[in-house]
Amino acid sequence: MKYKVREDGNVTIIDLSGKLMxxxxxxxxxxxxxxxIEKGRKKIVVNLAGIKWINSTGVGILITGYTTLRxxxxxxxxxxxxxxxxxxxxxxxxxxxFECFDDEHEATGSYTRG
Amino acid sequence: xxxxxxxxxxxxxxxxxxxxxxxxTEITAGMDFGRNALNEISISxxxxxxxxxxxxxxxxxxxxxxxxxxxxxxxxxIEVTDCGEGFDFADYLQHIPDPSDIHKKRGRGIxxxxxxxxxxxxxxxxxxxxxxxxxxxxxxxxxEGDE
Numbered sequence: 001m002k003y004k005v006r007e008d009g010n011v012t013i014i015d016l017s018g019k020l021m022x023x024x025x026x027x028x029x030x031x032x033x034x035x036x037i038e039k040g041r042k043k044i045v046v047n048l049a050g051i052k053w054i055n056s057t058g059v060g061i062l063i064t065g066y067t068t069l070r071x072x073x074x075x076x077x078x079x080x081x082x083x084x085x086x087x088x089x090x091x092x093x094x095x096x097x098f099e100c101f102d103d104e105h106e107a108t109g110s111y112t113r114g
Numbered sequence: 115x116x117x118x119x120x121x122x123x124x125x126x127x128x129x130x131x132x133x134x135x136x137x138x139t140e141i142t143a144g145m146d147f148g149r150n151a152l153n154e155i156s157i158s159x160x161x162x163x164x165x166x167x168x169x170x171x172x173x174x175x176x177x178x179x180x181x182x183x184x185x186x187x188x189x190x191x192i193e194v195t196d197c198g199e200g201f202d203f204a205d206y207l208q209h210i211p212d213p214s215d216i217h218k219k220r221g222r223g224i225x226x227x228x229x230x231x232x233x234x235x236x237x238x239x240x241x242x243x244x245x246x247x248x249x250x251x252x253x254x255x256x257x258e259g260d261e
Contacts, residue, residue, distance in 0.1 A: 092213035
């Protein structure tokens with residue numbers, strides 16, 4: 001997994017790419033979320049457009065990020081969820097937990113509306 | 115179509131999972147599966163291999179995972195075998211965790227495979243290890259529930 005971090009106002013966008021399948025990825029993403037929380041950046045949009053492969057462990061990584069941010073009065077929303085990821089979220093009913101968007105402006109704007 | 119069998123053995127590392135996915139895509143290409151079904155097969159194979167290398171082989175690179183694809187006229191059958199100690203699948207099914215529980219980091223793989231495939235079976239292998247058998251009927255293959 002690779003990532004890039006961008007900012008749009010008070011919203012932080014994490015562009016993920018490659019494989020999200022556990023192992024080292026879990027540590028990298030957890031550390032990134034903690035680093036952002038320490039900087040006061042708690043409104044996160046994770047852009048999954050570049051993710052080619054994901055499994056349930058990868059989804060678990062996103063959930064850990066979500067719960068960490070929620071405990072710190074933040075939030076994590078998903079952008080550009082592929083059909084495969086959507087199927088995993090749907091089957092596990094995690095689609096009811098994650099807010100998902102197809103449009104970046106809508107995703108970042110949802111924080112100001114919320 | 116006569117049965118065609120494809121066998122692949124790989125060390126316990128996440129880096130090989132994309133190769134398994136590509137192989138799965140090639141093998142199922144041309145079969146009577148819709149796009150959603152193809153995604154479900156791909157996701158399930160990745161889940162089975164992830165469980166094998168994480169829970170079965172404890173990510174030990176000296177232990178391998180064997181994947182067998184059997185392509186038939188009306189179905190695809192995939193067997194994934196690890197070198198672990200195995201577990202009681204019937205007992206697990208009695209206590210299957212809620213996949214929507216956000217406090218659980220793991221434990222969704224079996225639930226996902228069960229939901230996406232027509233048949234999901236686990237068997238202990240005599241010489242050691244656990245084999246998961248996944249089956250999905252093609253659109254022409256009719257309905258077939260869990261065995």
